[in-house]
Amino acid sequence: MTEPESARDAPDMTARRGRLTVYLGAAPGVGKTYGALDELHRRRARGTDVVVGLVETHGRSGTAHQLEGLEVLPRAVVEHRGTQLTELDVPAVLARRPQVVLVDELAHTNAPGSPHDKRWRDVHELLDAGIDVVTTVNVQHLESLNDDVARITGVQQRETVPDAVVRAADQIQLVDLPPQALRRRLAHGNVYRAEQVDASLSAFFRVGNLTALRELALLWLADLVDDDLAAYRRAHRIDQPWPARERVVVAVTGGPETDTLLRRGARIAQRAAGSELVAVHVLPSDGLPSTTPATIAAQRRLAESLGGTFHTVVGEDVASGVVEFARGVNATMIVVGVSRRGRLRSLLVEGNGPEIARLAGSIDVHLVTHEHARAGRRTSAARRSPLSRGRLLAGWVLALAGPVAVTALLALAEDLLSLPSDLMLFLALTVLVAIVGGLWPAIVSAVVGFVLLNWFFTQPTGRLTVADPENVLALTVFVLVAAAVASVVDLAARRASEAFRARAEASALAAISRSVLAGEDTAAALVARLRETFTLTAVALLERRDDGWRVLASDGTDPATTPEEASTVLTVDDTRALALSGRILPASDRRVLEAFASQVGILLTQERLRGQAAQALALEQADATRTALLAAVSHDLRTPLATIRASVDGLTSADLHLSAADRASLVETLADSTGRLERLIDNLLDLSRLQTGSVRPVLRATSLDEVVPLAIEGYAPSAVRMEVPEDLPLVRTDAGLLERVVANLVSNAVRHSPPGAPVTVSAATVADSVVVQVVDAGPGVDDELKERLFAPFQRLGDSSGAGLGLGLAVADGLARAVGAELRAEDTPGTGLTMVVTLPVAAPEPDGRRA
Incomplete structure (x- = not known):
């Protein structure tokens, strides 16, 4: 078959990605497809190779008329549940390889069995191949607007397309009509068939709905345009705002x-x-x-x-x-x-x-x-001194006594030092005071030093006057420099203290957040950590109920039971609060306390969600069990009942004359079906007891000689072989429940063993345990299916209809109840081995096993 001429002559577009053009409709019927077809006609008139990949005309004559003169590719036929559906034939488009292809209804969901689940994925494949695509979509099909559209119109759109797919388009053309014009088009039969017009006008196509959809489309497109504008401004480094939107x-x-x-x-x-x-x-x-x-x-x-x-x-x-x-x-x-x-x-x-x-x-x-x-x-807490009371006291003492001591020292060395040296010593003292006591003691030290320098070391001495103008300048500069240095030193100390506190707070909060997010902490642990961090007497987490406050968790001695009893109260949420007892905490600690309260709230929310998840899982499992039970009972319980009914009818019918052999056969069938029904009901009752937790085992020292023979009673030696030594130690178990475990395992093994291959029940001592093995030579179970082996209603390929698939589930539940472990292993060669591990009974003081 030769390649179409248009495909041979088309340029090679594999080096670039195709361009996407989207006709965005504010509502159905505004003319998206008509506009897209009109664009194809214009491009075709310019010599572009265009084809129609897929168009839905919906019976609209105007849209169908627009197809005239355009090449329309055949659709792919997909078989689904006996119905033939048509979809876009992506391989045909790739083989035809046009320059532009029209693909209608971008949000469409493809029929099962198609190469892609959504049509927009088909479009992406065409774009990747270098083919330009023209497509259409309505605003109500945009994923981000789906809920808004449902609230406005009352109709939940099932088919949606991710916003990112449309936003990535190279060109978006908004197709819009005023609501009244669209309703007139609908009334004239240009959108839907005549029998649909009245219902559409009174439902989806109400004026309010159309107006709201129109506004949604305009706002969505405005956001897209705003993003493009921001990108343009960044690309061109435009810093001045452009008032395109308020x-x-x-x-x-x-x-x-x-x-x-x-x-x-x-x-x-x-x-x-x-x-x-x-x-x-x-x-x-x-x-x-x-x-x-x-x-x-x-x-x-x-x-x-x-x-x-x-x-x-x-x-x-x-x-x-x-x-x-x-x-x-x-x-x-x-x-x-x-x-x-x-x-x-x-x-x-x-x-x-x-x-x-x-x-x-x-x-x-x-x-x-x-x-x-x-x-x-x-005055905020941040402006208060970060220094301790002891350092503040030492700073004030040094500010008052230090200048006097320096003055006395300088008086002894008056002939050796000049005024500049005196100023430097007093400045050093001011810096020392600032380091020890902060800003205000340093200021006082500088002022006292100024007075002492003026009185004792500046001519004329003994008076608060200065003869030399240079000395006036020196003293003034001394005071200013001392104040500035003291301010800088105090600010550095304050910032260092704040940074240390912030780092400690961040470290504590990060540790709490990690533990809470990882699910490692409990409410009690957080309450204890809060008490330790702030050295409190007690901390209690309180919850308000209708009858008062209740303590959820507490730590410390004599915790508060109501908010009124606490020294400090932190609100966690509307119904819970943290009650702190002990010292009154400063306001600077409130930030960390509020973060603790937030973490407690998060932890309580996580615990509530985990509880709800556990309840949901239990309900899901119960629902799955109920569904499976109904499905299985509808067949497996009815089968023996039908057999019993037929046998009873045959035995009691006055119109039938049965021979002794026939009568015996019916009686045997009746007995077998009754036994089978009894076993099914026993398993159902056992499963129900296990799921409701009503199984109460009585554990005592038991010999396997009392259990295994009863479990295999009713089976011929050719069907079940027992290999249980008489010298085995006693095991701690419930004899009755263990018998049901072994009986269920043997019943399952016999059902899957081939004729002539007996099931073996053996036991042996392994360390401090006794291991019971039920070995069959059946087909076995794949490793990936062994995890499902003990789930209820799991037959794993058994189509014999001999049971509900409860035997192993009941055996596993009863084994857990008596403290045993049940697991499945492969039998060497072929088959399955069920292994029951039982604990050995502890010896009594006289040496016997208890």
Whole structure:
């Protein structure tokens, strides 16, 4: 067969990936396929090799008319459940190798047996081959919008396509119609058949539905265009915002005014459709948090509840960090609050609002006043001295006594040292005081040193006046340098203390998070760790019930039983709290305490989910057992019942004259079927008892001579052979239950053994155990099936209909109940060996086995 001329003349496109063009419809019937076919006609007129791979006309004459003049490839026929279905023939398209192919309905699910499960995967294969594809999809089939469409229209779309597939298209053409125009097209019969029009107009094609779908399509496409714009700005290094969309950035400080700012920003963003609310919190570049994580978490939840997003960035200062972030997200407005600094401090230090306005450039800045504006900031725990009380006391003593001691020393060496040397000694003393006692003792030391230098060592001595202007300058510089050095030393000590605390907190929280996520901790362990970390007297995890508080976990002496009894209370969630007893914790510890509470909440949630998962697994197993039981009982229990009914009818019928042999045969059949039914019911009852935990074994010293002969009773020696030595030690078990275990194993072995190959039951001593083996010469079981061997209703290829597949499941459950272990091994040669390992009974004080 010769290759088509168009395929031979087509250029080699294997070196590039094909281009994807998507006609995105706001609703069915807007004309996606018509537009795609129109594009194929235009490309064909320009000399491009185009074919129609697959088009669904849905009986629309206009769409069918557009196919005229275009080459349409035959479809692939797929057989499914006796029905012939047609799908896109991907190999035919690859063999034809056009430059452009039209593939309709991108979200379509292919028939089972097709090369790909979804049509968009077919399209990807064509694109990989270098063939350009034109396709269509409706907005309701986009994966991210599926739930929204279902809420709007009440119709859950079963066929969806991942958003990423459509977003990756080289070109997206939105096909849209006003709702009234689309309804007129529907009423004229241009979309559906006449009998479907009324139902469609009153259901899916209501004006509200079509308007909402239209808005979804426009917003989805706007997001895509916005991403393209951001990529273009990055590629061309454009820093200035382009106001293509209203995007409001709210500067979050963590202060009490943040809620007001977020709500004001949300109201501004709601004024224009498609606007976005973005909250940003700037973390100082030193990594030390300026507010508690709980506060930031609460503000994050508020931002998200208002429909916005929350971001945390690191910046040298708040103003520059906010402006850089706003430029990065192409913001059109920044919302910032009036500074909380007092009026005096505002004169010295400019607030963030004016600084952001100065740096914002073309971005609008909305300054919001609030009830905390100009109220002044409370002294935070971070501004308190990080030094201990002992160091502070030593610093004050050194600040007051040190200058006096240095003055006395300099007085003794007055002829040896000049004023510059005196200044250097006093400066060294100030630095030492700053290291020991912090900022304010160092300032006092510098002032006292200034006074002493002026009185004792500056001419004229004995007076607080200075004759030489140079000495005035030297003393002034001394005080300023001493204050500056003291401030730097104090700040370094403060930052070192904060960094050490932050590192300790991070290390503790990381250890807790790892243990919680790994499922290694319990609520009691976390409560104990909390008490040890903060050296508390007691910690209790409380839960509020209808009748009061209940202690879930506690550690320490005399833990609180209600929040009122505790020194400190931390809220875990709406119904649970941590009650801390002992010393009153400083506010600086609240951050770690809140993190502990969060971890406790996560742990409790994990425990609840694990419990629910266990319940769900148990329900799933019970449901699977019930389903399998119903399926098996419908056949396996009815078979012996039918046989019994037939035998009884034959024996009691007055119309039948049976010979003695026939009557004996019917009686034998009746006995066999009754025995089989009895065994099935016994197994079902045993399985039910095992699953409900009602089996109560009585363990005592037992000889296997009492168990094995009873288990194989009823089998001929040619069918079952027993090899149990008489000198075996006693085993600790329940004789009745162990007998059922061995009987079930023997019954299973006999059923699978070939004629003339007897089953062997043997026993032997191995270390401190006695091993019972039931050996058959049957077909055996593959290794991968041995794990399923002891599951209920597992026949593993046995189609004899001789049982429900419960024998081994019951044997395994009863073996566990009596403390034995049951496992399956291969019989050398062929067959299966069931091994029961029993513990040897402990000897009694007189030497006998107990």
